Amino acid sequence: MKFDVNLSILFTELPLLERPAAAAKAGFDAVELWWPFDRPCPADREIDALRRSIEDAGVRLVGLNFDAGDMAAGDRGLLSRPDGSARFRANIDVAVGLAGALGCRVLNALYGNGVPELSPDAQHDLALSNLSRAAEAADRIGATVVVEALNSYESPTYPITSSAAAFEVIDRVGAANVAFLADLYHLHRMGEDVLALIGASAGRFGHVQIADDPGRGQPGTGAMPYDQILERLDASAYRGPIGLEYRPVGPSAESFGWADRWRPDGPASGADGGDARDDRAARDAQPSAEQAKSGE
Numbered sequence: 141m142k143f144d145v146n147l148s149i150l151f152t153e154l155p156l157l158e159r160p161a162a163a164a165k166a167g168f169d170a171v172e173l174w175w176p177f178d179r180p181c182p183a184d185r186e187i188d189a190l191r192r193s194i195e196d197a198g199v200r201l202v203g204l205n206f207d208a209g210d211m212a213a214g215d216r217g218l219l220s221r222p223d224g225s226a227r228f229r230a231n232i233d234v235a236v237g238l239a240g241a242l243g244c245r246v247l248n249a250l251y252g253n254g255v256p257e258l259s260p261d262a263q264h265d266l267a268l269s270n271l272s273r274a275a276e277a278a279d280r281i282g283a284t285v286v287v288e289a290l291n292s293y294e295s296p297t298y299p300i301t302s303s304a305a306a307f308e309v310i311d312r313v314g315a316a317n318v319a320f321l322a323d324l325y326h327l328h329r330m331g332e333d334v335l336a337l338i339g340a341s342a343g344r345f346g347h348v349q350i351a352d353d354p355g356r357g358q359p360g361t362g363a364m365p366y367d368q369i370l371e372r373l374d375a376s377a378y379r380g381p382i383g384l385e386y387r388p389v390g391p392s393a394e395s396f397g398w399a400d401r402w403r404p405d406g407p408a409s410g411a412d413g414g415d416a417r418d419d420r421a422a423r424d425a426q427p428s429a430e431q432a433k434s435g436e
Contacts, residue, residue, distance in 0.1 A: 141374055141402040142381040144170035144202050149385055151392045157189060160197035166393050172203030172383050174436060180207040180231035187238055194242055201242040202381050203347055206274065207231035208250045211436060216290060216298045217250025220267035222258055228270055232277045240281035246347045248286050248321055249274050250436065253297040260299065268312055275315040286321035286346040290436065291329035301330055303337055319346025328353045328364055335372050342376035351386035358386045358395045370402055
C-alpha cells in the first residue's frame with residue numbers, strides 16, 4: 141500500500157521548501173500539495189524553487205490542487221464562482237505546467253462555494269465549463285482532474301457534499317480524465333458508509349485522502365475503522381497512493397506509527413512506531429494556526 145504526505149497540512153512546523161525533505165526523512169517517496177502560492181500565476185522563480193525542493197528531496201509530486209482562492213478566508217475553489225472564473229482559467233496552464241514538470245498526474249479542482257447573486261443552476265453550468273477546460277489541459281500531460289466532496293460542517297456553502305453529488309458533476313462533464321477524489325474524512329463526516337462506497341465505486345476514484353473523524357487527526361485518533369477501511373482499499377480496484385491529509389496530533393514526524401503495518405518497507409524514520417489505538421487519547425489536541433486555516 142502506497143501513502144503520500146500532504147505537505148499543506150503536515151510538516152507545517154517547517155517552511156514549505158523544507159517539507160519535501162522532511163517527508164523523505166520520514167520514509168515517504170511521494171507528496172501532494174494544495175495550491176502553494178497566494179496567486180494563480182506566481183513568478184517563475186517561486187515555481188522553480190518549489191520544483192527544486194521536491195526534486196532535491198527525491199520525492200514525487202503525486203497530487204496538486206488548482207488555485208482554490210483564499211482558503212484562509214473561507215474560499216473552497218473557483219470553478220463555480222463568477223468572481224473567480226477568470227482567476228481559475230489563468231491558473232490552469234500554470235498548474236498543469238508545474239504538474240507536468242514534476243510528473244504529477246492528479247490535479248484537484250475544488251468546486252467553489254455557493255454565491256447568492258447567481259442561481260445554483262447557473263453556477264453549476266459555469267463549474268462544468270471550467271472543469272471541462274481544466275480536463276482538456278490536463279489531458280495534454282496525461283493527467284486526471286478530480287472532483288472532491290467536502291463536509292458542510294466546515295464548508296457550509298460548498299454544494300458538493302456527497303459522493304453522489306460529485307459523481308453527478310463528473311458524469312455531466314463526460315471527460316474520460318475526470319474522476320472522484322474520495323476524501324474519506326469528509327464523506328464519513330457527512331454520514332456516508334465509506335466501506336460500502338469503496339466496495340461499490342473504487343474504480344471511479346482518481347485519488348484517495350484520509351484523516352480520522354472526529355478531529356481530523358491521524359488514523360487512530362477518532363472513531364473511523366481504519367483497519368477495515370485500508371483492508372477494503374487494498375482489495376479494491378483503486379491502485380493509486382493514499383494521501384495523508386490530516387492534522388497531526390503531535391509533531392508531524394511522530395504521527396505515522398499507525399501506518400507501519402501497511403508500508404512495505406516497515407516503520408518510517410521518525411515514526412513513533414505505536415499502534416493506531418494508542419493515539420486515541422490525544423484526539424482533542426488543537427491544530428496549529430496554519431493547519432486550522434482550511435477545511436479542504
